[in-house]
Amino acid sequence: MFTGLAMDLVAIVLLAYGIYYRRHHRRDLLFAYVALNVGIFAVVSLLLVQRVDIAVGFGLFGLLSIIRLRSSEITQQEIAYYFVAIVLGLVNGIAAAMPLTALTLNGVLLAVMYVADHRGLLGRTRQQLVTLDVVHADPELLKADLESRLRARVLQAMVTQVDYVRDVTVVDVRYVVPDMKASVR
Template sequence: MITGLVMDLVAIIVLAYGLYYRRHHRRDLLFAYVALNVGIFAVVSLLLVQRVDIAVGFGLFGVLSIIRLRSSEITQQEIAYYFVAIVLGLVNGIAGAWPLTALLLNGVLLGVMYLADHPGLLGRTRHQLVTLDVVHADPDLLRVDLESRLRARVLHCVVTQVDYVRDVTVVDVRYVVPNPRVGVR
């Protein structure tokens, strides 16, 4: 169990501090990832030591699953970090039997998160909910207006709300920011 605990602490520190916090700078979620991971590790370790019936384990995780993540809006990326923090706790909680397998899985999980969330991969693609002070009847004019305001190329936009009384449009926009290196010598 000590080996699993050490591997788990190293893995969650790399995930939470080394990857997530350095890229996204949300201290509240950093704490949540670490606490959730260590809690899952403790529960799994206890279930293994006590040889509790598997139904009790499934019931416990059923209770954990109904707890809603209450915070300010979290992105799909942040949900992925939650999932990996849980999986690391599970993997390392049962690591006593197969420490090399757990170490390999830790490396795979952390490597995938490093690459999948790397800013160089899709770092210029953005998503934003934009409220405009005008209603556009023509989708092409809407796209031109958004590109002018965002100073970026719009990949996709969907009008989610139109208010003709207040003359307001809410648009869900996906766009690519220009490469700052282009044109720089």
């Protein structure tokens, strides 16, 4: 169990601080990932050490599943970090008797998260909700306005809300930021 705990703590610190926090700088989620991971590890370890009825195990995980993630809005990316934090706790709690398997799975999970969330892989593509102080009837005018305001090439602009009374449009925009190195030359 102590080997599993040590591997779990190293893995969650690498995920939460080494990868997530250094890229996204959200201290609240750093703490949430660590707490959730250690909690999952503790529950799984207890279930494995203390022979309990499977219904108790399902009940505990049912209880965990109804806890709603209440915070400021979190992205799909941050939900993925939650999921991997849970999986690391499960892997290390269950596979404590098989440290090589747990170590391999930890390495795979951390490597996947490192690469999948790397800026080099994602390039310069961004997503943002933009509130405009104008309503555009023509999609081409909307795109041109967004490109002017964002100083970027718009890939997709999906209107999510229009308020004709206040003359406001909310748009979910996917865009590519210009390469600053190329523009300096």
